[in-house]
Amino acid sequence: MNPLYVVGIGPGEYKKMTIEAAEILQDCDVIAGYAVYVDLMRKIPAFADKEYIVTGMRQEKERCRLALLSALEGKKTALVCSGDAGVYGMAGILMELKADTLNPDDMNPEIRVVAGVTAALSGAAVLGAPLGHDFSVVSLSDLLTPWEKIEKRLRCAAMSDFVICLYNPSSRSRKEYLRRACELAGEYRRPDTVCGYVKNIGRAGQKFEILTLRELKEVSADMFTTVFIGNSMTKRIGDQMVTPRGYLKE
Secondary structure: OOOEEEEEOEOOOHHHOOHHHHHHHHHOOEEEEEHHHHHHHHOOHHHOOOEEEEEOOOOHHHHHHHHHHHHHOOOOEEEEEOEOOOOOOOHHHHHHHHHHHOOOOOOOOOEEEEOOOOHHHHHHHHHEEOOOOOEEEEEOOOOOOOHHHHHHHHHHHHHOOOEEEEEOOOOOOOOOHHHHHHHHHOOOOOOOOEEEEEEOOOOOOOEEEEEEHHHHOOOOOOOOEEEEEOOOOOEEEOOEEEOOOOHHHO
16 A cells, blocks of 8 residues: 655745655645645646645644545545644644554555655745754644643743744734743843744745844734744844854854
8 A cells, every 4th residue: 555645845835845755746646735735736837737635724634534535545645734744734643643543453554754844944044044053943823732831831942042933923813922922032032132034935925034022022923924033142144143053162
């Protein structure tokens, strides 16, 4: 039986995928994914003639179920995610669903995870080198994680002087979450701490800015924005955000 692949497609452009991801997707018969990411895939000539399974927001379980069924039917199937499939992606839920719903004694597809470039890395490349030293990644989405736990993680990361990368910083129902995160960071960081954000990484309409923590509080962000809050060593060099590792001190 063919494996069921779960593939990180990076920001979405063909040239920003890993070679492995592109080759596997070209070899597959069926590509399953969230509507926004399927729209990106359909625009790429190499994948235009594939069979697609499309589901909307908050239909992750159904998306995985349909991908499993496709693989069980013998079709070469890939479930795609933006960024990396294992970083806030579909790899974990797909493995859980397979374990919960399929009989382990039957012939079932092996799940193979194909790494992609997560937004922390692709966004950092746009800004310069903000992740040159230890950093943490925190999602501000409280759909599956209580805000109290998110707040604790933010406070601990700020207290530990990690550079903090924020996923899902705001949405229509969470307009104040980025401001709240900046206020928490501000308990341990100076108001002039160097920060940055990138919207629509690697896609049409990409925009980035380097600014201070004080200014970041006023930014209008969305789910397609990735935010970087610098640590005590982060600095601005021209139009780039840099967190030194310390090599020049040797």
